[in-house]
Amino acid sequence: MADNIIRIENVTKQFAGGVKAVDSANFNIERGEFFSLLGPSGCGKTTLLRMIAGFEFPTDGEIYIDGQASALIPSYKRPTNMVFQSYAIFPHLNVFDNIAYGLRKDRLSRRELKRRVDEALAMIHLEGFGARRGDQLSGGQRQRVALARALIKRPKVLLLDEPLGALDKKLREEMQIELRELQKNVGITFVFVTHDQEEALSMSDRIAVMGKGVVLQIAPPKELYEAPNSVEVATFIGNINLIDATVRSVAGNEVTLDGPGFGQFRAPAIDGLKTGQKLTAAIRPEKLSLTASRPGANYVEGTIKASAYLGDRSHHHVHVKGRPTPVAVAAQNMDRSMTIGIDPSKPVYVTWDPRSLILLKS
Amino acid sequence: MTKPTRAAKRMGDPGGFLAIFALAYLLFLYVPVLFLPVFSFNDSIFVTFPLKGFTTKWYEQAFADQDMLRALTASLQVGAIASVTATILGLLGAKAVTRYRMPGQNVVTGLIMMPLFIPEIMLGIALLILVNTLFIPLGLFTITIGHIMLCTPFAMAVLTSRLDGFDKSLEEASMDLGESPWMTFWRVTFPLVAPGIISSMLLSFIVSFDEFLLSFFLQGQQPTLPVYIWSQLRFPNKLPGVLALGAVILIVSCILVVIAEWVRQIGTDERKVGVA
């Protein structure tokens, strides 16, 4: 059995007014992993985090923290600490006292307290900032102080509620790497809430994708991207082309389908397919390529309706006859002469490797 | 164009005429009251022009009056108890309404704020009937409970505006770091709300200290200062003493109000920076 630091069993949270913020969530978080809760705003990820922290309590179900049922444990007795979205730096205390806040009741000697806080300041690269007041810090510095203040308590689980949301892009990318390093060094379980998929993909060991209070899929980043288990997950993470398809025939590992605009095409089979079954086939734009000449197989013909040049790559919208929405193609700009541009009069051919197709049952 | 034109002026700017009106209004507010200190130093038993000469004897006379001093003590006691009690009640109440959503909340806040919208005479007779029904003897105790009822909405209003917008994640952060709700209150909430608490206590104290009509209905043997002053107004020879006393009360009240408002103001600026 895996060493689960947090077990979430059938947890439902219903707010006054009947809204189910979290609907029977059921999963585990392993000791020492970097676990992300990803989803659009209002999907219940923050509510779930706040239930682990003890600021909200489940209407139904139970959360076990390190094996212990938490329904009767208030936040101040839990082995979890939190980095708040607003950072919640105490405005009446300086940086030193903010970081030392949670240690005061441990009655440490003055020397020990100072040693611990200095150590924490060094960890977040803010040596010598102890006397600053919270309002004299930049956003990034406040974020670090919030981090140090939580980590100094040596929690079993560190909860982070969109901690990078308030930072600008460049700083955010720096902090992503720093946070990941830090997590590896301290070895504490991180539960990280974010709505930014790239952030979640680049940092996490595993990600739980949530939508409308329901956990849709839990998987490592690569699996989530390459093998989403539902249309919701597939569309939420990255861009994807969807094809409403019907199964024509199944032969071993391969299935032949029929979809509007695509005609007959092949894809890797999944379990339990029957001829005539309707499902959704999906393919990522970067797994498609464009050619001016007609390929041998696995292609559709269309015309480029719109293109966006992004430097390293270009995005094209290809109109395919019989398809209501254009096919999105992301092409690496491998040579400097742009051979394929918008020319509605000339046909282009979109091709793919059949192994890149994903089949999603609805 | 070099000179700022009318169009460049800020929208809605009323211009100079209103400034003159505003000054006149301030004079209307303050001049009548200023006659009290002016005539309190006038060496005459009559409050008439022309002024006779400068004297401080009315002050000496007023503060040598044992009845006055007893009334003053009574008012200070009542004011202290009422303002502290109202502030504690108001703080808990303000915390509840700003932090939690509760069914029936509007009804309760409506009840708490009601004394501000009911004529004091109604409150006076209603409380008189209550203490009579409960066989509570009239006295400073009955005046005090009346003042608690009257001061609570003020305290609640001051503290609600203070706590409104208080970042609740500060308290959550404290609990998250291991402090109980009680210690969280003392280590986080109290220091941040302290200016509001001071302000609430000062303003409640002034309301209680100046209150006349409730005390008038609920008084026993020992009057409060305003009730005592009221009783003195019947005697023309006591008038200069009342002027002196009134001047002192007005000046002390002004100072307390300025402190209360000032504390409230700097407090909010600090809080805004802290939460930003």
Next chain:
Amino acid sequence: MTASSAPSTAPGFFDRLRAFYLRSDAAKGYVLLSPVMITMVILLAAPLILLVVYSFWTQVGLQVDTTFTTDRYNDVLGKQSYHDIFWRTIGTSSLVTLVTVGLAYPMAYYVAFGVKKYKFVWLILLTIPFWTSYLLRAFAWKVILGFNGVINSGLMTLGVIQEPLEFLLYNQTAVVITLAHAYAAFAILPIYVSLEKIDRTLLEAAADLGDGAWARFWRVTFPLSLPGVIGASLLIFVPTTGDYVTPQLVGGPTGQMIAYSIQVLFLKVGDWPLGAALALSSMAAVGILVMLFVTAMQLAVRQIR
């Protein structure tokens, strides 16, 4: 973890109570709210209910006959002198409200739109009278308006008049002046708050759409400040209808108001049921008038397009 920390199978009553408390915002809220709520129920709601109950009883000598009767209300409604003093009270309070709000509006407007620096100082200057002793301010007017008062003696010293002006004190005008002064701060603050809240870009939009300064004021500023005006009117009108101090000090026989009659019934005559009925019926009448006023104001402003 050890087996002891495994979930217990049957949570006890207190555990369930605790879980409910932790889970319920309303429960936590009411725990905090209960001290002030209970205090106000005992010191405000209960007395007012008792007042209503008393108004249906009868005073017999020093005793109260607790048989239900509406006779007290009939007594109140049937007595012409109560009608007279009630309508005089309404007249005085209306006049006070009109004067006070009329004077306070430009003042509040000036602070909201005209003052750029030291707005805070202005606000404190306008709030101080709100908090300082009402009794002493009323008393100051008695001193000023009196037969031998500041105005009369001042004018006589200056030689403007030979005899003291008698019409200054002990009449309705004196009551109106004193109350208008006493309640000034009640009017300024609500109006100021509603003016300050107005988004300045709304005025720019009105100007952009072709409105001049007056049209902007009348079509944008004034309708948006109406909640403040109504609030101020209520904060003046309702308390002044129950005012006791000012009519006693400066009103004389013709300036008396309903509170005096109530006070006499309670503290002098000792007929509490009749006093309760008089107080309640006049407050009910005031309440109806207030509702009519608010509705009328709102309807009137809706005509501004």
